[in-house]
Amino acid sequence: MLDVKNLSNAILANEISLKRASNREFAKYLAIYRENIWFRDTWEKRIGIVDDSDHYFWLIQRNSCVGGVVLEETSFMSLFTIPPFNDEYILLEKIVKFLIGNSAKNEVINAYGILPSQAEHLLKLGFNPQKSRRCMIRPTEIFDDIQWEDNLKIVRPNNQYITDISKLFFENYDSLGFDGVNTLAEQFESVTRYFRDNSNEKLLNDASSIILDSNNDVIAACLISSWEGVPLVYDLAVSSVYRRSGLATKMLKHSLSTLKEKYDFVRLFVYSGNPAESVYYKLGFFSGTKTTNFCFSMDRKGVLSNST
Template identity: 30%
Template sequence: MQDLNLNYSEDNAAYPLSGDYSLHRADPAEWGVYCSVYYNMAYNGFFKEERFDAPHGSRFWIHQGETRIGGVTMLPNKIYLLFFVPPFRETAQVMKLLRAQLERWSDRTQRIKAFEILPDQAELFARAGFWPDAFRCRWMQRPADRFDVSWDDRFAIESPGIEEDGLGGKRYAKQEEIAACDYASFAGGIDAVRRNQRTLADYAPDDANYTNERLLQGSTLVYDKLTGTLAANCRLCLQDGQAAVYRIGVLPAYRGMGLAGNMLKRALTVLHGAYPLLRLYVMEGNTAESVYLELGFVPGVPEIQTMYIPAENE
């Protein structure tokens, strides 16, 4: 009899889900090809060069007997990038088995979260007992291009620097200033509510290890020359090998001056010739979306930010 109670371990190559179904650890590159085809064609058409083969996470094939019928990325307390291979139809049954496996693996004092839920998957996750997040988000993107960027003389423009953090990683050279700018730009807003960021400490930048020299050149710090205040900042990072906006914020007192648009134009200009496009992730209802649209960013399909199974104490 198969042991359905195997704990999660990087050493386990397979996990039985039931008498008929099982998970088998997958080669990320091969798994990525299947995910690129079957995850969601509208989404994949938007990310047409995406192969979903980044090395992070745990990729699994879903088998029915010896037949490969789908794939998923699963870790304790996390599930994302679920897909099925046609003509398989018993998706609800498999989804319930995946939930049961997650409950066996996970710390149940914490939520089990499902990420990157696309519109055609929401009902499937809901039927398995996942609760929907209130927020809807979507990717936007546009090709890198050259712009003539004109800055008001009251502002000084520079790119952020990187330094060692003493723990084997990296941090921004002006990390405290950047955190204060982000906090003042976002605290109490819709994005802060979504991310549960309520204090200054919640805004300590954690993206310094996900950038490179070209992305740093395309990132921007905008200073008010008169006061020395960091009025706005835009930081770029790598997202599955592509250039993306990690954070862009403008202090309330400096809004309406075109700073967000100028920072994005500067980013697109610096990236031109090195990266084909620039991506950003925006929540529906974020007023900044109009700036992105005016700059030619094209929106992709909406997705639920997360769905989740409540923790045992919720």
Template identity: 35%
Template sequence: MNDNTAYSLVAANQTSYAKYFATYRKNIWFRPSWASLQEMMLDASNCYWIYRDNKRVGAISLTSSELGSFFMIPPSTLTVDMVNFLKNYAIPNSGDQSKVEAYNVLAEHINVLKSAGFEVLDTRKCMIRPTEKLEHDLHADFISIKPKLVHLPSIVQVMNESYRGGMDEGNLDTYRNDVSYYFEHNRQDELLNASSVLVDKKTNEVVGFCLISMWEDMPLVYDISVKPGFSNQGLGGYMLYKAISHLEGFSPTIRLFVTIGNKADYLYTKLGFLSGEESSHLVYRDRAEK
């Protein structure tokens, strides 16, 4: 791959790659079993073994200018020269000759990538909690209704207002696409009944929502948000308690993702969600781009 280095990449057989991934990649997202980790990767593509001096030392998912979910095979460890090899391999194969992104980077690999010129864009973690029947009243000024496609514009508006200026800020098209995708792929009554759209009785305004989806055969909080002017009224807690309660008997657990630094992290912990390990999204830009 690169005649000036001892490193090389070899396309991996999916079955073999899945077995190694399930064994050596940390289960940071609370996947339910070793078997589920292996099964998830059986359909993975663009997977490669990393060789150093003709010895297999790790593996990576590599697509154009993206490095994803790499892991090392003991006793090998990630090094700066290995990251530089991967970076320099990816750049010529991408449409952007100046940028490489690295996804789902484990905490122990952050400093190595930073030493190779990468910078952290954001860090997330998965959280998990058992489902159970819980009592939690909704403020008398609001009602909770089942989400429907007709609520899409109102949900997008809540996202636009609540995420503005924050670490999860996007644009209207992104919000619309995310909500549209949710309604297209999550039509089970169990999920929609566990979800919420909160309406202000006085104004008939949608002020918050919580959408519950399925991810890898387990419920996931797809998105949850409350308009800024309606915070500190227990609305977020109510929607989560409702989801936890409605899913009892349907699934033993519920998961969510949170960006590190998001103040909602405190609420999730307060409601009994357990934090998993962190993973980060990093980017390398050459000097001209910086």
């Protein structure tokens, strides 16, 4: 098993090697040479994603730094190249071979947050695509055209609704940024975490919506949280019975209007295949670059060994 914490440098192949990077220096290069896919709005936030762990490495070719990568025992992420070097395929191939050569036979190699330009290379190397997602962003704006149906009641978040909201999200799961297995227990944990972390944020609570029908059943919910000091659509769902009634759009318009008091924009994460992505787009949300997670099963070594 690869011991990344004690790895200072390693030869990959073809005059390409790994060299441990200073975290501060790595952060600067990552912020400049890797696309700002999450729309971080300050330099401090962009370099702040690099923590004090031991997983940051330069990629060296003939004594010149040609890129960088975040490396763990059986996974990698955040690969970037430094101009004029631009051969991502050769770097990915050598990184993967290095990880395989230092892993047990039953291990799975994971690649996280892969950009579109790198995805084709990983497919050639025998990787299987998993979840894909993107960040979307929109300026806040005051909407004067929000009209709720008379038979509906709009209330602010209250932990008395945790169970009902969890059930709503579970039964109408569309993968809006929910990074977990869709079970009722997982949704309950996620909603409970939302209330725990955001209950004292009045403006975020005011921007959130829980919609009740005439029987006081929860039929829709839009929860707004904060991520990196900026509003984030934590989760949003509408009961299947009320879909295509405009509730999602109205809840988002309410959020955008309320948040304009203090914030310039709102972000959300959406997984590929979520039909609500068209709702966000029609409301003016701008789509960031899609990233995809990949995995490589060790029983597919033959695919890699036959690659160029």
